[in-house]
Amino acid sequence: ETGVTQTPRHLVMGMTNKKSLKCEQHLGHNAMYWYKQSAKKPLELMFVYSLEERVENNSVPSRFSPECPNSSHLFLHLHTLQPEDSALYLCASSQDEGRETQYFGPGTRLLVL
Amino acid sequence: ILNVEQSPQSLHVQEGDSTNFTCSFPSSNFYALHWYRWETAKSPEALFVMTLNGDEKKKGRISATLNTKEGYSYLYIKGSQPEDSATYLCAFRGEILTGGGNKLTFGTGTQLKVEL
Numbered sequence: 084e085t086g087v088t089q090t091p092r093h094l095v096m097g098m099t100n101k102k103s104l105k106c107e108q109h110l111g112h113n114a115m116y117w118y119k120q121s122a123k124k125p126l127e128l129m130f131v132y133s134l135e136e137r138v139e140n141n142s143v144p145s146r147f148s149p150e151c152p153n154s155s156h157l158f159l160h161l162h163t164l165q166p167e168d169s170a171l172y173l174c175a176s177s178q179d180e181g182r183e184t185q186y187f188g189p190g191t192r193l194l195v196l
Numbered sequence: 197i198l199n200v201e202q203s204p205q206s207l208h209v210q211e212g213d214s215t216n217f218t219c220s221f222p223s224s225n226f227y228a229l230h231w232y233r234w235e236t237a238k239s240p241e242a243l244f245v246m247t248l249n250g251d252e253k254k255k256g257r258i259s260a261t262l263n264t265k266e267g268y269s270y271l272y273i274k275g276s277q278p279e280d281s282a283t284y285l286c287a288f289r290g291e292i293l294t295g296g297g298n299k300l301t302f303g304t305g306t307q308l309k310v311e312l
Contacts, residue, residue: 086239087239114298123304124304125200125285125301125302125303125304125305126285126287126302127302128299128300128301131298131299139299173239173240177298179298182227182228182245182247182289182298183245183298184230184242184245185230185242185298185300186239186242187232187239187240187241188239189237189238189239190239
């Protein structure tokens with residue numbers, strides 16, 4: 084596979100469930116990102132990992148827990164979410180230097196019931 | 197809080213029309229301005245990274261200009277085709293003194309629909 088892949092593409096979960104989103108990049112990049120897009124809002128940066136270290140946590144509630152076990156994989160663990168957390172979650176990767184382009188996955192469409 | 201604005205929010209044009217839209221961003225601490233194209237159900241796709249005041253970039257029928265002193269960038273599409281229908285996003289990166297990662301602040305996008 085090439086580029087950035089995300090699984091699952093769609094997810095429906097109850098407020099008491101625990102689930103995880105997975106992202107994998109095949110581009111040799113050293114930085115990875117989680118973004119959230121809610122309806123009518125801009126893409127909102129949630130977390131940034133550079134060289135497997137978290138360098139940004141953009142005031143995200145603790146019910147979202149990221150994990151970056153290596154430079155190719157990024158997870159977003161979800162627990163006790165709220166209906167307002169329903170959104171499209173996008174993963175991206177880039178080289179962490181200068182003005183490098185970020186490459187995005189297709190996203191996971193999450194619905195919290 | 198950084199403010200990145202795009203206008204118009206949406207645009208309907210006829211095939212063959214040329215069109216343009218605007219991205220406004222803070223004029224201080226500029227580092228880079230990115231343009232992305234996002235088709236429904238697909239991944240956002242990078243179009244341009246613009247870094248210098250007066251930059252002009254071109255990719256096929258799409259081009260972009262940059263004015264960092266006044267804080268705006270224009271994206272132009274010449275002779276629009278139905279396959280150009282997508283949301284066009286701009287993203288601003290300001291200069292950062294510490295930390296890592298390439299932190300981008302996105303606008304809400306301009307949704308373009310090209311009709312036959």
